[in-house]
Amino acid sequence: MELTDKIKNVLNVQTIKLELIKTAFGKPDVYLANIDPRVLMFWYLTVSILPWFTFNNTILLFIIAYTAVLAVVSRVSPLILTLLGIGIVTELFTIVIVSLVFGGGTFEAILPLLTFSMKLFIMSIASVSVFASMSPERLSDGLLSLKVPAQFSFAVSYGYRMLPILLDEYHQIFQSFRLRGKTPENHGFLKWRIVYYYILVVIKSFYPLMLNIAKRTRLTVEALEVRGFSYSLHNPEAKRVKLSYLKVRTKDYLFILTQLGILLIIWWFGNTFPS
Amino acid sequence: MVSLNQSIIEIKDVHYQYPGAPDPVLNGASLTINKGDFLAIIGGNGSGKSTICKTINGLIPHYFSGDYEGEVIVNGLSVKEQPVSILSHHVGYVYQDFQNQLMKLTVLEDVGFAPLNFGYPDYEDKAMWALELLGIEHLKDKTVWELSGGQQHLTALAGALALNPEVLIIDEPVAQLDPQHATLIYDKLKYLNEELGKTIIVIEHHTEFIANYCKHVALIEKGKVKWHTNVKQGLLNITELEEVHIYPPQVTQAALQIAHFSDADELPITVEEAKDYFNGYYFHPGTNSHQANLHASHSAILSIKDVQYEVKTLQKERRTVLDIDALTFFEGERVAIVGNNGAGKTTLMKSLAGIIKPRIGEIIVDNIDVKRAPVEKLSSHISYIYQNPEEMFIQDTIYNDVTYFGSVRNLEQNERYEQIADQLDMRDLFPKDGRLLSGGQQRRSSVAIGLAMMPTVMMLDEPTASLDVGNRKQLIRILHSIRDRVKTVLIATHDMQLVSEWATRVIVMEHGIVVFDGTPRALFERVEIWKSAGLKLPQITELSLGLNIHPALSVEEFVARVKEVQLNGANG
Numbered sequence: 001m002e003l004t005d006k007i008k009n010v011l012n013v014q015t016i017k018l019e020l021i022k023t024a025f026g027k028p029d030v031y032l033a034n035i036d037p038r039v040l041m042f043w044y045l046t047v048s049i050l051p052w053f054t055f056n057n058t059i060l061l062f063i064i065a066y067t068a069v070l071a072v073v074s075r076v077s078p079l080i081l082t083l084l085g086i087g088i089v090t091e092l093f094t095i096v097i098v099s100l101v102f103g104g105g106t107f108e109a110i111l112p113l114l115t116f117s118m119k120l121f122i123m124s125i126a127s128v129s130v131f132a133s134m135s136p137e138r139l140s141d142g143l144l145s146l147k148v149p150a151q152f153s154f155a156v157s158y159g160y161r162m163l164p165i166l167l168d169e170y171h172q173i174f175q176s177f178r179l180r181g182k183t184p185e186n187h188g189f190l191k192w193r194i195v196y197y198y199i200l201v202v203i204k205s206f207y208p209l210m211l212n213i214a215k216r217t218r219l220t221v222e223a224l225e226v227r228g229f230s231y232s233l234h235n236p237e238a239k240r241v242k243l244s245y246l247k248v249r250t251k252d253y254l255f256i257l258t259q260l261g262i263l264l265i266i267w268w269f270g271n272t273f274p275s
Numbered sequence: 276m277v278s279l280n281q282s283i284i285e286i287k288d289v290h291y292q293y294p295g296a297p298d299p300v301l302n303g304a305s306l307t308i309n310k311g312d313f314l315a316i317i318g319g320n321g322s323g324k325s326t327i328c329k330t331i332n333g334l335i336p337h338y339f340s341g342d343y344e345g346e347v348i349v350n351g352l353s354v355k356e357q358p359v360s361i362l363s364h365h366v367g368y369v370y371q372d373f374q375n376q377l378m379k380l381t382v383l384e385d386v387g388f389a390p391l392n393f394g395y396p397d398y399e400d401k402a403m404w405a406l407e408l409l410g411i412e413h414l415k416d417k418t419v420w421e422l423s424g425g426q427q428h429l430t431a432l433a434g435a436l437a438l439n440p441e442v443l444i445i446d447e448p449v450a451q452l453d454p455q456h457a458t459l460i461y462d463k464l465k466y467l468n469e470e471l472g473k474t475i476i477v478i479e480h481h482t483e484f485i486a487n488y489c490k491h492v493a494l495i496e497k498g499k500v501k502w503h504t505n506v507k508q509g510l511l512n513i514t515e516l517e518e519v520h521i522y523p524p525q526v527t528q529a530a531l532q533i534a535h536f537s538d539a540d541e542l543p544i545t546v547e548e549a550k551d552y553f554n555g556y557y558f559h560p561g562t563n564s565h566q567a568n569l570h571a572s573h574s575a576i577l578s579i580k581d582v583q584y585e586v587k588t589l590q591k592e593r594r595t596v597l598d599i600d601a602l603t604f605f606e607g608e609r610v611a612i613v614g615n616n617g618a619g620k621t622t623l624m625k626s627l628a629g630i631i632k633p634r635i636g637e638i639i640v641d642n643i644d645v646k647r648a649p650v651e652k653l654s655s656h657i658s659y660i661y662q663n664p665e666e667m668f669i670q671d672t673i674y675n676d677v678t679y680f681g682s683v684r685n686l687e688q689n690e691r692y693e694q695i696a697d698q699l700d701m702r703d704l705f706p707k708d709g710r711l712l713s714g715g716q717q718r719r720s721s722v723a724i725g726l727a728m729m730p731t732v733m734m735l736d737e738p739t740a741s742l743d744v745g746n747r748k749q750l751i752r753i754l755h756s757i758r759d760r761v762k763t764v765l766i767a768t769h770d771m772q773l774v775s776e777w778a779t780r781v782i783v784m785e786h787g788i789v790v791f792d793g794t795p796r797a798l799f800e801r802v803e804i805w806k807s808a809g810l811k812l813p814q815i816t817e818l819s820l821g822l823n824i825h826p827a828l829s830v831e832e833f834v835a836r837v838k839e840v841q842l843n844g845a846n847g
Binding site for chain 1: 332334338358359360363368370372374375376377378379380384388389391392393394395396398418419420434586587628630649650651652654658659661663665666667668669679680683684708710724728
């Protein structure tokens, strides 16, 4: 009982909401936040794709260390890191089970599976550090300047604007289900009935949320029309004015050069001392 | 001053039918609005008020297809021939659900959204200009979800203003705001109207606001403009107004009840006018403000002791939002909890319902320790009706929503559902999806859902917000009629008229602390308390205080207390 109380204190909806919002809205004082969004996206793609061209575990390990440092620099929220950590631990656990069951009782399959997981891990941690430090507006404008359709780039920034509201609304609906619902009398083995009850409520709560959003969107689309959004889609001048603040400056070149340099050094080191 | 004689909007014999709708919404509507006017558009639900406004900014016929006939001229431009994007420069629009009109994350980005879409290089200057005009430039870097409702409305208004249109249309500003913020919005509109010569059109049914701010008023009925006249004459068309559930200001009602023979032009519509009008009248002192003391005769049903609740902010600070030493509610009480937004009303209710659990303190409801009991167990003792009914519709029909509580518990209570259906006039609503109902129907449904849980205590969070006067009256009737079903009712509200007509006890909250606990009458006598808590008194109470008599709680009471009518008292 005491342990669950402690967990509840740390892991309540309020805290989770705050952490998510902090992650989503970026931190203007973080180093990565001031890099041009297009440069950051280029870097992100490089780091995520590069590992798939190698099976060298030294290289992979060093890239993990490198991205981890960047995650620390961009002050990724502990909650997100914990979630990532839980993901890794369960992943490792399944790998052991899978290789035991399907590998004929030996651990031969573990290594290749580990290599695969490391690549996935690099992608996740790179995403977290990039998207946690970039503000939604810069992300959306970066996409727009890369010739992504304006409808999509707007949807990205609008999604961020709606996020806290959706979180609140989801929580309210979840509470509505609980207020009128009934927990099972018989808790079952390891309280599985209770767990099952909560899982059902978590899933069911999405349906009213979706309907509510659908209703609200009608008005939003109408307001978009009044506020000139569809006009801007056919107006190159509007796009130019909107993106005029995006410039690749010396510090952006410096950033990309040093990062590519670090990756090259890792690559060379890994090829010299393969594991 | 801008001349009132030059027309800026001409609506000529407009017919319109939404695609797929069985009947036309507009049936030959004609209306001429002059430059610099401050016009209130009134009318019943579904009369075509919003539709007529959408023919002005070109959404009809350009965005909504459908059968359209007639002609609308705005600032010399024919709406039919101009695209919405051009018309947006002439007409700004603020929706009733203004939250959905805000597109961007921060205030400055949002206000600059329209100018940026039109490709103005100085879009930020335009946005700052609009913000400064409304006096909210300090909010520019805030994210929109951090703002209060009133601030969000101002942001939406600034967004419409950023293109510097000559005409502003505001759909029901009072509906979603507390009275203090509604007054603030109207003051800003008045400024835009008087100082910048903007033409303002509001859709409104709160006659107190119309009387205080508007110059003209137009009644829309069955898709036609029935009449269009100055405010005073309009508000005195009593019988026609009552047909569409609009009631004259309280002071006008009082004057009418006292002297039917009075010349219409002399009747007061604002508190200031009423003070002159009733000058020279004599009044009986108010009835004894002591009410039967329920505390001694009835048992306590709900008690709170040393409760504190704090929230974490984005800056990782902890802020106390609720701090109550001791509070007890008794059987048979009708309690109103009032105070500004953020005063802690909702937090108090949610703690009582067990939805949030304060770490410090003790809450007992119906002999149950709230902090130890799961909400699933508590809900049959104390039910909480959300401010937004849509968040309570978790099933596909209202009937399933009402019966959800009973069916997961395998309760046989069809009889009870029948009673609820009759009492709340719900029969037609049962097979419908809650999201598709009107505001008043949604509110009634949410009360029905609460009643079906057979609670001992019922709590409603701002039940009269966004209801028109007709629906509001119906809700108050329902609140009175459920007295035999629940033992105690708690309401969080800004609606002081509801407080004075319904409550037996008022709790005033400020910054999470209870600053007053007593009868409504006692509260109205404590000027310093309601002033500092930012409450807006009902017109009739304000008038009685202005006349230096004991505060009257209702028009009926005020009228009954008049001692002696002086025929020459008016305009004395």
